[in-house]
Amino acid sequence: MVVEKLCPEKSWCLPEKKHFWARAGLPPALASADHELISQANALYLLALEHIQPLIYYLTAQAHLFPVSLIPDSFGQIESLTVFVSTLGHKIDQLMNDFSRNNQTLELILLDAWSSESLEALNRYFDHHLRQKHGFGTRRFSPGYGSVDIRMNLFIVKELLQVPESEIKVLESGVMLPRKTTTCLIGWHHEPK
Amino acid sequence: MNRNEFSKLLEERVLSLDGAYGTEFLKRGYQENLPEILNLKAPYVVRKLQEEYAEAGADLILTNTFSANRIKLRHYQLEPELEKINRAAVSLARAAASSYQLVFGDIGPTGLFLEPLGELSFERAYEIFQEQARILIEAGVDGLILETMSDLKELKAAILAIRDLSPDLPLIAQMTFDEKGISVTGTSVNIFAALLNDLDVDVLGVNCFLTPDQMLPVLNELGAYSQKPLSVEPNAGKPNFSGGQLNYPTTPLEFALYARDFVELGANIVGGCCGTGPEHIRAMTKMIGRIKPKKRKPVSEQHITSRTVLKTTEPFLVVGERINASARKKLQPQLQQGDFSEILRLAHEQQTEGAQAIDLNPGIEKLLNAELIKRLVQAVDRHSSWPISFDFQEDQLLEVALQEYPGRPIINSSTAREENLTRRLEFLCRYGGLLVVLAMENDLPQTVEERIAAVDKALSVIKHSGISLERIYFDPLVLPHSTGNDYHLTLETIRKLKARGLKTIIGLSNLSFGLPDREGLNAAFLGLAVEAGLRAAILNTSELTTKKVLDGVLELKRVKREKNEIISEDPLLNLLLHGQKKELLANIQEQLKKREPLWLSQQWLRPAMEKIGQLYAERKIFLPHLILAAETAQAAFDYLNQLIPDNQSPKKARVLLATVEGDVHDIGKKIVATVLKSSGFEIIDLGRNVPADQVVAACQDRKPDLVGLSAMMTTTVDQVLEVKKALENAGLNLPVVAGGASMNRELADQFGVYYARDAVDALNLCQKLISQELKNESHRKN
Numbered sequence: 001m002v003v004e005k006l007c008p009e010k011s012w013c014l015p016e017k018k019h020f021w022a023r024a025g026l027p028p029a030l031a032s033a034d035h036e037l038i039s040q041a042n043a044l045y046l047l048a049l050e051h052i053q054p055l056i057y058y059l060t061a062q063a064h065l066f067p068v069s070l071i072p073d074s075f076g077q078i079e080s081l082t083v084f085v086s087t088l089g090h091k092i093d094q095l096m097n098d099f100s101r102n103n104q105t106l107e108l109i110l111l112d113a114w115s116s117e118s119l120e121a122l123n124r125y126f127d128h129h130l131r132q133k134h135g136f137g138t139r140r141f142s143p144g145y146g147s148v149d150i151r152m153n154l155f156i157v158k159e160l161l162q163v164p165e166s167e168i169k170v171l172e173s174g175v176m177l178p179r180k181t182t183t184c185l186i187g188w189h190h191e192p193k
Numbered sequence: 194m195n196r197n198e199f200s201k202l203l204e205e206r207v208l209s210l211d212g213a214y215g216t217e218f219l220k221r222g223y224q225e226n227l228p229e230i231l232n233l234k235a236p237y238v239v240r241k242l243q244e245e246y247a248e249a250g251a252d253l254i255l256t257n258t259f260s261a262n263r264i265k266l267r268h269y270q271l272e273p274e275l276e277k278i279n280r281a282a283v284s285l286a287r288a289a290a291s292s293y294q295l296v297f298g299d300i301g302p303t304g305l306f307l308e309p310l311g312e313l314s315f316e317r318a319y320e321i322f323q324e325q326a327r328i329l330i331e332a333g334v335d336g337l338i339l340e341t342m343s344d345l346k347e348l349k350a351a352i353l354a355i356r357d358l359s360p361d362l363p364l365i366a367q368m369t370f371d372e373k374g375i376s377v378t379g380t381s382v383n384i385f386a387a388l389l390n391d392l393d394v395d396v397l398g399v400n401c402f403l404t405p406d407q408m409l410p411v412l413n414e415l416g417a418y419s420q421k422p423l424s425v426e427p428n429a430g431k432p433n434f435s436g437g438q439l440n441y442p443t444t445p446l447e448f449a450l451y452a453r454d455f456v457e458l459g460a461n462i463v464g465g466c467c468g469t470g471p472e473h474i475r476a477m478t479k480m481i482g483r484i485k486p487k488k489r490k491p492v493s494e495q496h497i498t499s500r501t502v503l504k505t506t507e508p509f510l511v512v513g514e515r516i517n518a519s520a521r522k523k524l525q526p527q528l529q530q531g532d533f534s535e536i537l538r539l540a541h542e543q544q545t546e547g548a549q550a551i552d553l554n555p556g557i558e559k560l561l562n563a564e565l566i567k568r569l570v571q572a573v574d575r576h577s578s579w580p581i582s583f584d585f586q587e588d589q590l591l592e593v594a595l596q597e598y599p600g601r602p603i604i605n606s607s608t609a610r611e612e613n614l615t616r617r618l619e620f621l622c623r624y625g626g627l628l629v630v631l632a633m634e635n636d637l638p639q640t641v642e643e644r645i646a647a648v649d650k651a652l653s654v655i656k657h658s659g660i661s662l663e664r665i666y667f668d669p670l671v672l673p674h675s676t677g678n679d680y681h682l683t684l685e686t687i688r689k690l691k692a693r694g695l696k697t698i699i700g701l702s703n704l705s706f707g708l709p710d711r712e713g714l715n716a717a718f719l720g721l722a723v724e725a726g727l728r729a730a731i732l733n734t735s736e737l738t739t740k741k742v743l744d745g746v747l748e749l750k751r752v753k754r755e756k757n758e759i760i761s762e763d764p765l766l767n768l769l770l771h772g773q774k775k776e777l778l779a780n781i782q783e784q785l786k787k788r789e790p791l792w793l794s795q796q797w798l799r800p801a802m803e804k805i806g807q808l809y810a811e812r813k814i815f816l817p818h819l820i821l822a823a824e825t826a827q828a829a830f831d832y833l834n835q836l837i838p839d840n841q842s843p844k845k846a847r848v849l850l851a852t853v854e855g856d857v858h859d860i861g862k863k864i865v866a867t868v869l870k871s872s873g874f875e876i877i878d879l880g881r882n883v884p885a886d887q888v889v890a891a892c893q894d895r896k897p898d899l900v901g902l903s904a905m906m907t908t909t910v911d912q913v914l915e916v917k918k919a920l921e922n923a924g925l926n927l928p929v930v931a932g933g934a935s936m937n938r939e940l941a942d943q944f945g946v947y948y949a950r951d952a953v954d955a956l957n958l959c960q961k962l963i964s965q966e967l968k969n970e971s972h973r974k975n
Contacts, residue, residue, distance in 0.1 A: 014446075014480075017453045035409040042406070042450045049446070 001065060003161050006056040012125040013054050013088070015117030020045070024113035041110055048114045053089030054122055057161040058082060060134065063187065070155070071187065073147045075138045078187030082130055085157050086122050087168055087181035088115055096179070115180045123184060130186060138187040143174070148185075150174035156183045194295060194335045196395055199363035203396070203422045203461050207486050209478045210253045210297075210426060210464025211246035215908045217470045218242070219439065226855035226882075226909065227269045229261040232281040239282070243289030245471035250478030253462065254290045255338060256282035259301040262325045264313075268304075268857035268882060276328050283332035297336045297365070298329030300351060304858050307346045309571040310378060310817065311860065315350050315597060323354035336363030340426075341401045341466075343369050343377040345385060345500055346574075346599035349392065353596075353623070356393045365424055365462070367398040369934075372407045374414050377861070379501040379815025380599075382411055386418035387496045387503060388601045391625030391664075398424030401466040402934055404431060405443060405451030413458050416489050418496075422461035423489075427451070429468030431937045432907060434914065434944065439907060441468025445476035452477040459489040467907045467935075495627060495663055497550050497580035499573075500599040501815045504549040504580055506627070508752035509743065510729035511550075512582050512603070513543030514702060518556025525556045531565060533572040534775065540578045541771050546734035547757055550603055553594075554584035563593045570597040575821060576772050579757075582629075582731070588616055595624040605629045605731070606668060609651035618658040629698055630655075631668045632686060641685045644669060648690060666698035666729055671718075673706040680704065680718060684725045691726030698729035701739070716742040723747065760813055765801045769822040770814065777829050790836035795843065798833070802826050802872055806953040819952065820864060823871035830873065843873065846963040849897035851879040851888050852933075853912035858905035861933055861952075865901060868952040869959060885912065885919035892925050899959055902931040902946070910935040914944045928962045930955060 021041070060082040063071065071081065092115055099108040127140050144150035151174040157163050158170060169177045176183075202208065215228045223238055225231055231239050239257050246254055260266075261278045271278070279298075286296040303321055305313040326337060337355055342348040348366060355364055366389060374382040382399070389397040397419055399411055408427040416423055429441035429448055452463045463481065465473050494507045504510075516539050518524040527535055540551045555561055555569070573581060574597075582603035585591035595602065606629035607617035614630065621628050630651045632644035648667055655665060669686035672678035687697045704718050705711035716739040719730060723746040732739055747754055761767060768777045784793055805822045808814045814822075834842065848869055852859050859881045866876045877895050879887065892900065900920065904910040913931045920927055929946040932955060941948030947962070949955035 017450065017480075018457075035406070035413065038409055038454050039406040042447065042454070045450055046444070046447055 001059050001061045001160075003057055003059045006058070006126075008054045008056060008122060008126070010049055010052060010054065013049070013052055013118045013122045015114060015121045017045075019120075020114050020117045023117055024110050040106075044107060044110050045114060048092060048095070048111055048118065051091040051095045052115075052118060053091055054086070055089060055167060056084055056086045056122075056126055057157075057163050058084035058126075059161065060130075060188075067155075070148065070152055070185070072141050072145075072185065074141070075185075075187040078138065078189050080134070080188045082134070082186045082188070083156055083160055083183070084126065085161055085163060085168060085181065085183045086119060086126065087176075087178055088119055088122075090178050092180060093178040119180045119182060123182060127184075127186065134186075134188045136189055136191060141185045143183055143185075153183050194363060195361050196363050199336060199395060203486070205485070206483050207456050207460065207481055208252040208462045209250060209474065209481065210424065210462050211243070211249075211251040211255055212465035212469035212471065212474045213429075213467050214239075214242065214255070214257050214259065215906065216439065216441065216467050219908055220470065224908075227260055227265070227271065228908065229257055229259070229266075229278050229282070230269070230271060230274075232257055232278050232285060233274065236281060236285055240285045240289050242471070243286050246474055247290050247294055249471045249475035251294065251464070251474050253295050253297050253336075253338075253464070254286045255297050255299040256286045256329065256334065257299070258282045258325070258329065259299050259340065260304075262300070262303055262321050264303045264305060264321055265301075265857060275324070279325060279328040280332045283329060283334055287333065295335040296333075297338045297363075298326070298334035300325055300329070300337060300339050302342050302344070302347055304860070306378075306860050307344055307350065309575040310344065310820065311863075315346065318347055318350040319354045322351040323358060326355045326358055330359055330362060334362075336365065336395075338365040338367065340367045341369045342367065344599075345376070345378065345380045345388065346597075349388070349599065349624075352392050352394055360393075363396075364394045365396040365398060366392075366394040367400045367424060367426070369401045370399055370403070370411050372403060372411070373812055374411045375812060375815065377816060379817055381501075381503065382414045383418040383496070384498045384501070384503045384600065386415055387498050388625050390418075390420045391601065391621070393622070394421070396422045396424050396462060398426070398462065400424075400426035401428060403427050404429075405448060409451070409454060409458070412455055412460060416459040416491065418491055419489075420491055422486070423459055424462035424464070425455045425460045426464040426466040428466045429473060431939065432468060432910070432935070433939050434911065439910060443468065443473075445472040448473045449476035449480035453480050456481055456484060457487060459487045461486045493663075496601065497603060497627060498600040499578055499580050501817060502579045505755055506549070506729065508750075509723070509727075509747055509754050510698070511548050511734065511740075511743070511754065512698075512729065512731040513540075513546070513548030513551045513734045514700070514731045515539050515543055515733060515735070516551060517554040517584075519554055525560065528555060528565070528569070529560055531568060533569055534773075536569070537572060537576050537578070537771065538773070540573065540576070541767075543734045544579050544757060545759060547740060547754075548579065548734045549755065549757070550580040550582050551578060552582040552584050552605060552731050555590070558585065558587040558590050561590060563590065566590050566593045567597050570594050574599055575817060588620075592620060595620055595626070598624070602626045603629065606631050608633055608635070609647040609654075610634045611650070611654055614651055614654045615658075618655065618660055621660055621664065622658065627664050627666065628660075629666045629668055632670055637670070637672070641682055641689065644682070644686045645689055648695070662695065666696045668698055668700070671699045671701065671703040673708075674704050674714065675707040680721075684721055687722055687725040687727050696728045697726065698731065699727060701730045701732040712736045712738045715739050719743055720746050723750075760808065761804075763801070763804070765797070766804060769801060769805060769825050770818050772821040772825050774825050774828050777825060778832060781829055781832065785836070790833045791841050791843075794830060794833040794837065798826060798829055799872065806868075806956060809951075809953045816864065820867055823867045826871040827867075830871065845873055845875040846899065846959070847875045847877065847895070847897040848899045848901055848959060849877045849879065849888070849891055849895060850901040850903070851883040851891075851916075852881040852903045852905070853909055853916065854882055854884045855909035855912060856904055856906050856933075857881045858933070859903065861905065862901070862903040864952045865903070865932070865949075865955045868956050872956055872960070874959060885916045888916050889919045889923045889925065892920065892927060893923065897927065899962055900927050900929045901949075901955065901959075902929060904931060904933040904935050907935045910940065913940075913946060917944055917946055930958055930962070
């Protein structure tokens, strides 16, 4: 099984503004009411973009080569599986820590929302790229949901993808550092289901 | 593409417009003073840029013709090329655009102010715009866009000129505002929207001058008032100067983020102005994608406006009745002689008494002519009068007044007779505004039923015209009580019309005509009429009882009438702000009995002008007020100066003004000159398009204390630095003050000059610099 490393362009990580606003709990009506907040959010969007260092490790192999406990029940019969971990890097974590330390709560909320949506944008982009290559697939799945334990993250990152700890560290609990990191699984089959 | 198709497209999705031309050509090394000449000299450069815009996903590609009108081309000796430049521009844009992209002909302002702020007549402006539009239309554009207009009257001239040529071509009309949403000429975004909602355009919008973040509240305000689709084109930030060129700091991504916000605010078309390029448009189209425009809920109430004042008609509209040359016999001869002083005084008086609009009845119209009416409307505009109700009988004179008026007026009135009403509705369609329709055809109806029948007849004509009934007031007719008329007929007509959802207005004072104690009678009837459902009245605003009863009845209905804000209670300030030269000079002559002319000039008049400057800086008055006050003060200063002995005369500081080379705009410079002159500066005006060496030569010859430079265009703003360097090289260490749309404080710092944001800022700065100079001089002498 060959692990590949990808340093995506930042343009893959641009979140939709409405998703970013929604995740931050800001109602759309506010967009027309508070121009200063819009400007602040836009400035933060750009600042956050400067701070991300997106990275993906991934591999695709025959399904039977993976432990059964890694494959979600919902995937059913699949021929092959892609496993990947994506992260926005440490710098954006650091920025969040700085906001937190300085009691910049609004900035922290906005940045957290932005980062989550940015990582989702990255995953969506990579997902699309994989589907073009592999054809029919299951929906994208992350450990911690359904039948796959979140602690499988340790196995995925350390054992399977062999990501250096300086880039991604997984705690016993399955929580990953940097905070804006996700592991994802997509199953592939020959026919549409 | 016709307007229906364009309208459907606007409903389907948000459209993107391309980016800048002038600044982009500069970036690419083409330093033409007039970028439009590239259409002939280097067409491949224009086409390449347009191909890049097309490739970046712009739905609308503009022709490179912003300044290609006869007036601007003349300044560059390119007048003979007018047709070629415009035709070539359409061919180039068409060649660059794909079949699904639209080519819009771009038309910018003439660069001159229209009367009364400047010297260009409405008719001439109309011809200039029509000439350029005709060429663009014949060359095959899909639509036209009017951009960067700062004068509502000029915009109106352009719209009428285009619509008279082509009723079925999509038309976008945009104005430029500052961050407070006010144009250079004092028109606010909501006034712009109020008039443009009526005029025959498809989209209204804002462009230039503002950075994307500054554009947000301005677009939001426009969206609150506009009933039509919106367009927006901000600049890519405020430019700075580095590496020998102008740089705009807003990155494509930042621009795109704001573009997405504009969509959220309801924009239907988003594009870029100065400093934006294909990368900005690419990022923007990617960020916006194919998205349906947001639905907006603009305010539904009706407004009337002058150029600078907007008044709501809700909950009750009061129109001042006292400018009535039929009733005031001395007004008629004054009017015939072109003396508008009494009219202006009455307008001002009624404003302070609480009128929201001023009725203007010129009396016997056969004794007047179009030129007089034109001058009258200009005088009213120049004195920043409040919205006007044009009480004219003759269609020809009414049309002259409506054409000349830069606002949304009331047309008072039409009978229900089809021929009369149809003509007045045509005026309403063409020039905008509200209309009063009398509940009668030819003869005075004697019963309620006859009045309602007349209204019914009018309604069928109005329905046919497509004009909303929200824009119509019906007059149920008030007849003199003294001749035995039954006032119940009027009240009953009001009730019946209200029940049908129609708005009513009355001429209140007709009731008490010929009777003593008119005020009591008027007040009592007005109270009854409001209770019956009346929505507006033309009345005598000096009648305190009438106003109190009105406010009382409204209070009982738990609504309040909008109160007029009084700008200043200082009598001197009011004389200046209302251009009352005669009264000011009479006042001075009276004061000269006790005071020295020097004291009056320096301790009385000058501080008053400083207060005027402060009011302008606080946006309590606008450019027309400022110019009028400055010109009025100038006459008083001139009078006093001739009385001051030579040895007592304060030394006049001398300021040399010029618009930099390559730039033909001098509106701003002229305003600065007027304001400086009114504050005692001597002005040497070198004009427009002045090369640096000419400025140096004039400084060596005329020995000014200060140099003032105007730079309106982003393509020529670096000339400010050239002048500064040339002065230094010639050993002239003069303070240089620069201003204009393209300048900003950061640029001024980089150029080593002072920055003046507007005329008042320039005045304050010049005064400060001169007192510094005087101090230095006295140090040197000591």
